Amino acid sequence: MTDGLVLDGVSAAYRDTTVLHEVDLTVARGELLVVLGPSGAGKSTVLRVVAGLEPVTAGRVRIADRDVTDERPGRRNVSMVFQSYALFPHLTVVENIAFGLEVRDTPRRLAREQARAAAETVGCAGLLDRRPGQLSGGERQRVALARALVREPDVFLLDEPLSNLDLALRAEMRAELRALHERIGATMVHVTHDQTEALVLADRIAVLRDGQVEQVGTPDEIWRTPASSFVARFVGSPAMNLLPADGPLRPRGDAPTLKDEELLEIGFRPEAVALDSTEGTPATVERVEVIGEDAFAYLRLAAGQQVVARVPAARRPDRGATVRLDVRWADTHLFHAATGRRYQP
Amino acid sequence: MLTPYLIGLVGLVLVPALVTLGMSVTDYDLLRPPTWAGLNNFAALLDDPIFRVALLNSVVFALVAVPLRLLLALGLALLLHRRAAGVGTARTAALLPTAVPEIAYGLLWLWLFNPLYGPINQLLRAGGENGLTVLGRTPPQWLTDPTSARAGIILMSLFTMGETFVVLLAARRALPRDVYEMAAIEDATGWDVFRRITLPLLAPVLALLAVRDAVASLHFTFVPAFVVTDGGPPPYATTYLSLFVYQTGFEYLRYGYAAAATLVMMLLTVAAVLVQWRLIRRYRRFYQV
The missing domain is CATH 2.40.50.140 (Nucleic acid-binding proteins)
Structure with missing residues (x-):
């Protein structure tokens, strides 16, 4: 199998503090990897490094067998769903979804058509003319997802996309996200601090602690043979x-x-x-x-x-x-x- | 709680406004008691060539200076909103001229504009011969040529956009970072980011600043015109409404006539506010939360 995403000894720093220590991660093409860890473990930094929003201090990042370490974010062909969704407040839903296509010079009509299709995929086709301010949390989440889907990126990066939703909606979106992944078969990296989310969604889970990978494994492996007492106690509630x-x-x-x-x-x-x-x-x-x-x-x-x-x-x-x-x-x-x-x- | 404010509002704004309104329908020169003049003052204003020049000057000034000031402030704010070496100094430099007292600022420009030993024209003459610019042209005669004088007053007003700059700087820094990161991931160019994100997100603030500046432009022409050009050069090249009112009232002692001109000025302000208010309301629906 070819690799969708490879982090090879990646370190990253934030204001002189090292937040990632030589992280090695391999995500197979079409795999959904969940990066799990407590706050401050460097989960989001992993995504930001992959997206190119944060520079690496050491190591290489490869996406779809292409070294992108020195490429700017726009040249990496990734799409990202932010925790805050980062929707453009002044644009309608359809304009938001079509944004990435339009700034890449896709003709407007075509961009709108694809946006509509993406909106249908995630079930927000009825909202196309609204603005983010008029949407509920769950609806915004769908729009952000549609915006990530509208192009065909090599990797989807999802930064705690479900954390702002209430419990029932989170469970529902979790299932939808899993179904969506199975349908489109894209390479996805999903960051969360929620162990249930990780266990339900992931093909494999990477547990992160203080900027280091503690264990990578299937949900079963993580649950049944935790590689360390940290993993053992972090996954499962109440803790082991x-x-x-x-x-x-x-x-x-x-x-x-x-x-x-x-x-x-x-x-x-x-x-x-x-x-x-x-x-x-x-x-x-x-x-x-x-x-x-x-x-x-x-x-x-x-x-x-x-x-x-x-x-x-x-x-x-x-x-x-x-x-x-x-x-x-x-x-x-x-x-x-x-x-x-x-x-x- | 509001009483002190209300006393101020009544004593300093409402009463003077009513007195102005009252005076505008009289002839009054401070010496003799006012006499009823009806709408004569307004009729005279319509026929007064100096008033018409002053009105035109004010409108032209607002139309040229307000957008230029806004553009300059916006450009500087976008240039200086990031932390980088020298940015702090640059921000201070952008703000400094606004902090200079108006009269001092005017006297300073009187020196800057001096056609012979003023630094501006010395700079323009650099490299040229016989007192001409490099291109072989005569440098602007700032204080004696009508067009150059008008341009000079506008130039003066550009450097006092510090407040506008600060507001835009704060507004730009308050814009969410993730939206820009999103744009970076989508490979939006700098122009696309400006056109599709920054400008629309700053639009409400820009509109507000435009209203404020348009209203204030009727006032901040006064000191430059008073100190630097004294309303000249002939024919009344830099006589703006504010200076016209001042001269009519305090130099020619025609208080009734000056009051009528003041009312026209007020109406102009109201009109400017109304026009721009409508523009803002069109933007408002974008930001329903």
């Missing part, structure tokens, strides 16, 4: 529990062989915790959050560590009660305590 491996909790089942002396941490998701066993580690229930059918019990072990457990709401423990919690080795992850990297036995 993390305890010293030689600590108070002894999981059941066959323990993996631990070959070195290094300090390890044991991680397990709230779903992996069972509270109804007769044996297991005693803990006190500090607080219980009920979310519909689910309940999250925040437990305090005798040694002082906190553990979160997900239990059916109907069988939730009372606050202050003492429970015995149990985890199977099969549901755990081991990480080096010092580096946070995954332990490979």
Whole structure:
């Protein structure tokens, strides 16, 4: 498969502070890569570097097998959906969508026709004569998407396009975005801090932390074999529990062989915790959050560590009660305590 | 809360305006009590060749100087809105002439315009021979040639666009950055960006500044014409409405007549505001939020 986008050891700085450290990323043609990370991780900078809005201090950027590192943004054949949508307030929807074509000297009539077609693709064909000020958040989002679609760019860059929408609309647009990607089969890089969005949308996810790629993998890989305790805790809500491996909790089942002396941490998701066993580690229930059918019990072990457990709401423990919690080795992850990297036995 | 402002408004604006209105239908020279003149003053204005010249001068000045000032301020604002080496100094330089007291500014230009030892003409004569420019022409006789004098007053007014510049600078810096980044990704040329984005987004501010400048242009011709050219050179080349009113009232003591001319000036202002207000309203619908 040819590569849609390659970042090769890319570093970038903002006012003398390095925000990207030798990032290597490869996006296959037609793939939807989600860049996931907390605020300040450098997610947006990745997009801006690809678009050419931010210069690299080291490394190369290749789009569709073409080195574009020194090309200006307009010559890279990318299109971008900004978090703020960046619609032109004085232009109508159809003028907004046709803008990129018109400044590239496409005849006006043709540009308008293509704009109309793009608007139909994302379902905003009924808004063509309105101005951005008259649109709702979701409608603006569609217009921004149509504007990105109207040309045939080599890469689509989407900078948290769903973050300004309310929850229901976000879920809807998420599904539409996924469907759209499957329909047009374009190379897309989608930036978000929302792990659900990443898991739902992505072909692959790149988890970014402090300007460095922590892990790249399919949503399954990210979920099942997180490469570090950071990834493990960032993906999943509430976050994965993390305890010293030689600590108070002894999981059941066959323990993996631990070959070195290094300090390890044991991680397990709230779903992996069972509270109804007769044996297991005693803990006190500090607080219980009920979310519909689910309940999250925040437990305090005798040694002082906190553990979160997900239990059916109907069988939730009372606050202050003492429970015995149990985890199977099969549901755990081991990480080096010092580096946070995954332990490979 | 509004009382002090209202007292000021009544005492300093409304009452004088009413007095002006009252005086405009009388003959009054400060010595004898005013006598009723009806619309005679206005009728006389229509036939007064000096008034007509002053009116024409004022209108021409507004039509030429206002767009030029706006263009200059816009150009400088777009040039100097980014942070770069020397930009701060350049901004200060653009603003400085506006901060000079008007009379001092006028006296300064009196020197600049001097046909013999003034720096402007010395510069124009550079490289030429026998007191002519490089092209073999006589440099403008700023203070004695009617056309050159009018041009001179306009030239003077160009450098006092500091306020307009500051407003446009602030307006340009307030425009969203992502819109420009969007344009860069779409490979829009500088001209396209200016024509399709910057100009329309700044249009409401520009329109407002044009109204303000058009209104003010009736006033800011006064000091230059008073100090630098004294309304001359003949025939009344730089006698603008404001100077005409001043001379009629305070030099010839024809207060009734001056009041009538003032009213005409006011009507002209109102007309200018109305025309431009309509223009602004046409733009307004672009910016419904």
